[in-house]
Amino acid sequence: MNDGSGLAAAPVLALSGISKRFGAVQALTDVDFEVFPGEVVALTGDNGAGKSTLIKVIAGTHAPDAGTIRFDGAEVSINSPRQAAALGIETVYQDLALCDNLDVAANMFLGRETVKGPALLGRLSDLDMERRALEVLKRLNVTTIRNVRSPVAMLSGGQRQSVAISRAVMWNSKVVLLDEPTAALGVAQTHEVLELIKELRAQGLGVVLISHNLHDVFEVADRIAVLRLGRNVATFRRDETTPEEVVAAITGVLETTK
Amino acid sequence: MKPGADKSTTSSGADDARPVGLLGGLIRDLRQRIGSGDIGVLPVVLGLAVIWIYFQAQDSHFLTPRNLSNLALQISVSGTIAIGVVLVLLLGEIDLSFGSVAGATAAVLGVLMVQYDWPWWAAILAMLLVGTLIGTMQGVWIAILGVPSFVVTLAGLLIWLGVQLHVLGDAGTLNVFDRHITSIASTFLPAVWGWVLAGVAVCGYVGSHLVEDSQRRRAGMSGQSRPLLFMQAALIAVMLFGTVAVLNRAYGVPTAGVVLFVLVAFFNWVASRTRFGRHIYAVGGQVEAARRAGIAVARIRIYVFALSGLLAAAGGLILTSRLQAASTQSGGGTLLLEAIAAAVIGGTSLFGGRGSVWGALVGALVIGSVSNGLDLVGQPADVKYMVEGAILLLAVTVDAYSRRRLAVSGR
Numbered sequence: 250m251n252d253g254s255g256l257a258a259a260p261v262l263a264l265s266g267i268s269k270r271f272g273a274v275q276a277l278t279d280v281d282f283e284v285f286p287g288e289v290v291a292l293t294g295d296n297g298a299g300k301s302t303l304i305k306v307i308a309g310t311h312a313p314d315a316g317t318i319r320f321d322g323a324e325v326s327i328n329s330p331r332q333a334a335a336l337g338i339e340t341v342y343q344d345l346a347l348c349d350n351l352d353v354a355a356n357m358f359l360g361r362e363t364v365k366g367p368a369l370l371g372r373l374s375d376l377d378m379e380r381r382a383l384e385v386l387k388r389l390n391v392t393t394i395r396n397v398r399s400p401v402a403m404l405s406g407g408q409r410q411s412v413a414i415s416r417a418v419m420w421n422s423k424v425v426l427l428d429e430p431t432a433a434l435g436v437a438q439t440h441e442v443l444e445l446i447k448e449l450r451a452q453g454l455g456v457v458l459i460s461h462n463l464h465d466v467f468e469v470a471d472r473i474a475v476l477r478l479g480r481n482v483a484t485f486r487r488d489e490t491t492p493e494e495v496v497a498a499i500t501g502v503l504e505t506t507k
Numbered sequence: 508m509k510p511g512a513d514k515s516t517t518s519s520g521a522d523d524a525r526p527v528g529l530l531g532g533l534i535r536d537l538r539q540r541i542g543s544g545d546i547g548v549l550p551v552v553l554g555l556a557v558i559w560i561y562f563q564a565q566d567s568h569f570l571t572p573r574n575l576s577n578l579a580l581q582i583s584v585s586g587t588i589a590i591g592v593v594l595v596l597l598l599g600e601i602d603l604s605f606g607s608v609a610g611a612t613a614a615v616l617g618v619l620m621v622q623y624d625w626p627w628w629a630a631i632l633a634m635l636l637v638g639t640l641i642g643t644m645q646g647v648w649i650a651i652l653g654v655p656s657f658v659v660t661l662a663g664l665l666i667w668l669g670v671q672l673h674v675l676g677d678a679g680t681l682n683v684f685d686r687h688i689t690s691i692a693s694t695f696l697p698a699v700w701g702w703v704l705a706g707v708a709v710c711g712y713v714g715s716h717l718v719e720d721s722q723r724r725r726a727g728m729s730g731q732s733r734p735l736l737f738m739q740a741a742l743i744a745v746m747l748f749g750t751v752a753v754l755n756r757a758y759g760v761p762t763a764g765v766v767l768f769v770l771v772a773f774f775n776w777v778a779s780r781t782r783f784g785r786h787i788y789a790v791g792g793q794v795e796a797a798r799r800a801g802i803a804v805a806r807i808r809i810y811v812f813a814l815s816g817l818l819a820a821a822g823g824l825i826l827t828s829r830l831q832a833a834s835t836q837s838g839g840g841t842l843l844l845e846a847i848a849a850a851v852i853g854g855t856s857l858f859g860g861r862g863s864v865w866g867a868l869v870g871a872l873v874i875g876s877v878s879n880g881l882d883l884v885g886q887p888a889d890v891k892y893m894v895e896g897a898i899l900l901l902a903v904t905v906d907a908y909s910r911r912r913l914a915v916s917g918r
Binding site for chain 2: 330331342344346347348349350351355356359360361362364370371372373376379380383
């Protein structure tokens with residue numbers, strides 16, 4: 250859904266009427282959200298707008314109180330991160346969840362190692378894993394990582410983010426949720442990560458990008474969904490809006506509904 | 508770098524296979540090690556050389572084949588236990604109970620053999636089982652109930668010491684003269700078998716590396732530089748054959764030394780080559796990452812503590828064999844300190860996720876040499892305790908410092 254004309258007909262992930270309450274706090278109220286294959290949707294909003302809660306509902310960490318989730322057209326319930334992963338939904342959290350002491354290939358295969366022999370005492374097929382890791386990085390055009398045997402501790406922030414994202418999408422995932430992927434990065438590294446996001450879109454994945462940074466959002470997103478106080482405020486097409494309008498929606502100056 | 512990897516592959520990008528000279532490869536390898544907070548065993552080997560030279564200057568008996576043979580026997584207990592310590596430290600946990608576990612299982616062995624006339628093999632099985640059960644129990648307490656391992660195993664130190672005293676009861680000391688038990692620490696390989704063993708070890712090392720390397724090359728990945736590989740192999744061959752040559756000049760290679768070597772080789776393989784080992788490093792490196800990757804963190808922790816108990820019991824067996832007795836003193840003294848020191852000196856970090864089982868062997872050699880040397884020059888226990896304590900402190904300080912450097916570099 251790069252330009253709104255040659256779009257995929259059906260959303261890969263569609264949430265409707267999602268509500269979630271934590272005790273006295275109504276975190277989400279009747280929220281709708283859609284992602285199409287080959288589309289980057291930015292999810293923005295002020296602190297406490299409900300972005301994280303919505304992401305956790307999709308990732309299977311929180312079960313919604315009300316509403317339906319459809320994945321590939323079929324209604325599903327996502328009760329655990331494992332279920333989300335089984336459907337093809339992967340989440341890359343802000344604190345990348347990489348093991349610094351392991352190398353790139355080991356991290357990309359963490360928990361899903363290729364082994365020969367019995368389950369736990371199976372011999373690691375490091376060669377196969379390294380080769381596949383290199384293939385994935387190459388397919389995603391991640392050119393900054395050429396040695397998959399270097400420990401993650403030696404990588405830059407952008408490289409680490411690239412490893413985390415590459416790992417998320419290498420297991421046949423269809424939707425990937427990125428939580429503030431550029432928050433801690435410099436200009437060049439941000440660029441590197443945004444290029445990777447565009448590459449994911451080009452390969453037909455649905456990408457949900459949570460970001461405060463409107464510059465980044467406007468560079469890669471096709472649509473921009475704004476939450477405020479747990480409700481949908483507006484959804485903009487990138488081509489038809491301006492940063493000013495989005496900011497107005499985030500801060501509540503603009504009171505439109507979608 | 509891959510846990511425990513001693514290979515020095517300098518690059519593995521498929522399109523980055525330009526040849527590196529031997530020296531260049533060594534330097535790049537060293538730089539990568541320093542950058543990853545893993546400086547390897549080189550400084551420790553240098554330290555060992557200094558220790559040996561010092562004690563040799565103090566007493567010319569130190570470097571005699573007979574004393575070195577004695578040293579090999581001495582480190583077989585602390586070395587065996589240190590393997591378990593390495594595994595526990597890799598998790599980012601600690602085990603303070605293994606001295607008591609070694610003592611308690613030794614008591615079980617002694618009582619079963621002497622008072623109940625169990626056959627030697629059944630008694631050994633029972634002691635190993637008891638050690639494993641104790642470790643499993645502590646692991647469950649730590650992994651499921653969430654009590655810090657420091658506290659659980661500190662309590663364990665007392666509890667199992669109590670069990671040891673209770674099991675021995677009025678006997679206090681039980682002499683174990685069964686030749687199957689005593690032969691572990693009192694027999695030596697015939698000279699020829701020593702050579703054969705060293706030959707097999709070197710061939711195994713070179714062979715497995717060559718096979719792996721050629722597989723890499725066939726797959727189009729850059730492999731290890733061949734000269735570097737052969738240099739490492741030559742180094743290992745010199746060390747192994749040298750050790751055998753020296754030991755053969757005394758009584759031969761001690762059986763207990765062979766047991767230690769085989770255990771170290773096996774657990775080094777487990778730690779660096781299996782999925783289980785990879786998961787140990789992952790849990791110790793970043794437990795949240797491991798959990799999110801679907802690794803059953805609690806299960807890994809319980810397995811490792813079970814292994815730690817098993818290895819402590821194995822240490823207790825060798826100890827009983829050496830003393831030809833199970834007593835209330837078994838597993839006490841400096842054993843706890845020496846095993847932890849062996850692991851840390853061998854490059855295993857107290858903060859989890861970094862280190863290797865091989866290192867424990869080198870570490871055990873260092874701390875064992877100090878202990879042996881101080882005994883040889885007739886220093887009393889007070890000096891020995893202070894020196895060994897100071898060495899442990901130094902090793903831990905180096906570990907903390909290299910970790911902080913890693914943190915400062917922003918990673």
